[in-house]
Amino acid sequence: MALRAALRSKCVVSGLLSSSSRHACVSPVLRAQQRNNSTSSKIKVDFDQSSGVAVMHMQSPPVNSLSLEFLTELCINVEKLEMDKSCRGLIITSNQPKVFSAGLDIMEMYGKSPERCGEFWKAVQEMWLKLYGSNLVTIAAISGSSPAGGCLMSMTCDYRIMADNPRYSIGLNETQLGIVAPFWFKDTMVNTVGHRTTELALELGMLYSPAEALKIGLVDQLVPEDQVLTTATQIMTKWLAIPEHARQITKSMMRKPTIDKLTANREADINNFVSFITKDSIQKSLRMYLEMLKKRKA
């Protein structure tokens, strides 16, 4: 239901996706601003030099949809932090009420050219590669619902803290929309909750309440809604006390085989996505879904 609410809003704002976003450009001025504490339209990064911890606030109204523009900004910010020797930890959270991220922006998949779809998918891959393979300690401070791509982003982190509000949900629910989570979404989930839980979750497109997500291991900890970020900061301190080099090598050992699978198949994965998503039947089911949301709203 959280997803539906999210998509309802997303549907409304889809027109906001400007044509400039199509070239994933970030202006030189914006780049300059981002050097330290950056504020761009969709993402705000607070970096505390003394602790070495950056907090990335997603602030793209209404539901932090992962559009091409959003993903591009996110990747640029992560890359900058990754290259900054003084940065050791990254907390990802949302400034939008009730939602962490509603996931991939459906409007990037509906009625778009194959070229544009391919460009979009490459950015989704890039986000995953950057975050799942990050040398930083990454903690997801999941302050609201986190369906589909929002769940994927959460799963790339080293640790997940979620607001203990039963109205929120998290999961890879792509199947419910008639689309398919690709193999690397699946691999990430198998690495997190195991094979059988993933099979059930993906076949049914399940969204879990925070309590259920904790039970199956999809999140690591639940805290009251107003303590998500402070808890993330406390947990981060614990992680940063671990000898860094050994932790990084260990993280890489755990994740490299999964990352290598996508790296070796990026082009094929893009082609698969484009040929699937541009099918008449899939476009039709996306249209029906969007129309249903419009009706519900009305």
Added chain:
Amino acid sequence: MALRAALRSKCVVSGLLSSSSRHACVSPVLRAQQRNNSTSSKIKVDFDQSSGVAVMHMQSPPVNSLSLEFLTELCINVEKLEMDKSCRGLIITSNQPKVFSAGLDIMEMYGKSPERCGEFWKAVQEMWLKLYGSNLVTIAAISGSSPAGGCLMSMTCDYRIMADNPRYSIGLNETQLGIVAPFWFKDTMVNTVGHRTTELALELGMLYSPAEALKIGLVDQLVPEDQVLTTATQIMTKWLAIPEHARQITKSMMRKPTIDKLTANREADINNFVSFITKDSIQKSLRMYLEMLKKRKA
């Protein structure tokens, strides 16, 4: 114990395996009967065109042993349903009291020629390949004990509902009989309950009570004995509400690597089985097992 009871009965009826079963033939008349609601000697299929759900009742007294004849009938029925565009879901259950299936028929492994053993094993593979890779939603309505091959058949399904009766049990207990679950039995169990639980289960040949099976994830749900089939029907409705194409692709993504492993090694797997099962030492331990059962019965 459930297994022992089952085998005790099986032992008695082993003589019922007619020589005609050796050629795995299904008469033309039988084939004709099976086109819609079919009734053959060992399997009854009720197909409800309106819901798109078929219920396959195993009814081979006394314990639905998986003989060559039984497996052949089962595969023919599954294949027919698979090719019928109007069929979307398959519930597998048993009409025999207290037992879902006692598993592979020991009499097919004892005192048989290598050729016959190979033919039998190929049918076991075929059953697994058809069910584990089925495009249908498959639900096991486990109305009684389900050892060995019965457990394997259950694990091929998308969802498992078991009668909550502590006298029933389920598990891959081959080791207890001195035989070995092959790699694809093992892979299926690892995919269901994870590596360590499978290691313990297979090394000890463990049979689990319904409560234990639920705890380790070997079954998904327990219900009172008289509600197994009705619950399966309700759960099926939920599964059929999922966009079908996306669900099928997802299922294939989860299971294809496991299926490909057997497909690429069918001949070698048959040879392994035949050379193992026809060993004097194994035949001797099967004989001792059967004699022990006879004595118990007397």
Added chain:
Amino acid sequence: MALRAALRSKCVVSGLLSSSSRHACVSPVLRAQQRNNSTSSKIKVDFDQSSGVAVMHMQSPPVNSLSLEFLTELCINVEKLEMDKSCRGLIITSNQPKVFSAGLDIMEMYGKSPERCGEFWKAVQEMWLKLYGSNLVTIAAISGSSPAGGCLMSMTCDYRIMADNPRYSIGLNETQLGIVAPFWFKDTMVNTVGHRTTELALELGMLYSPAEALKIGLVDQLVPEDQVLTTATQIMTKWLAIPEHARQITKSMMRKPTIDKLTANREADINNFVSFITKDSIQKSLRMYLEMLKKRKA
């Protein structure tokens, strides 16, 4: 904390490592003694011919550190039992109070030549290969704390029983020391507790209380401290009742892929270890760790 106490003691006794241990020699007299119930300096084996069960008591004061000499003795003893047709089960336990094994001897990694480090690492590999691939039923009777290499040794066994004392702990805590558990430590842990638990455990170098270890499946059973060995003996009886050949084939099927990975990469793994451990930065962090322990003791 158990580890720190253990290492504190180990630090003190490091001078006891005699130069003779560098050649991993075992005198002919010692070999003769070991034929039946053997007593060598570091390991005592009680073998009961009637039951077919050997109990290996680790008795290297103060904390059963896995030095080259210790590992060599251990491997010789395991190999002898493995070749003895009358031996079917092996229980591994400790005669030292409060500790099962404190793991790899840090003094074997600090200030040693690359050749010596390589020799040491080869012995660690050998211990793992022998135990993880053993045809015997192996049970760890974990009578005290079991960090790092002690945890690895426990995980190689078929079954783990731990003393239910909250002051004891178990886990692969290498990262805490600034070193890295290699891929086969990781693989063994993934096979035992799954991918995500292993990721968390290894990145944070976690040590678990017995209750926590039971919860995540790192051990199989907790018993009062004075019942660890008697329980192990009872459980062994249950395992030995399983048809042996089928159990051995099953165990091999579960573990062979993991064993093959190391067997195919032993030299590279040794080179990796040596080049990592002899780095100035790693030697420095080991020195700081040892100095910290000395200060704590003072």
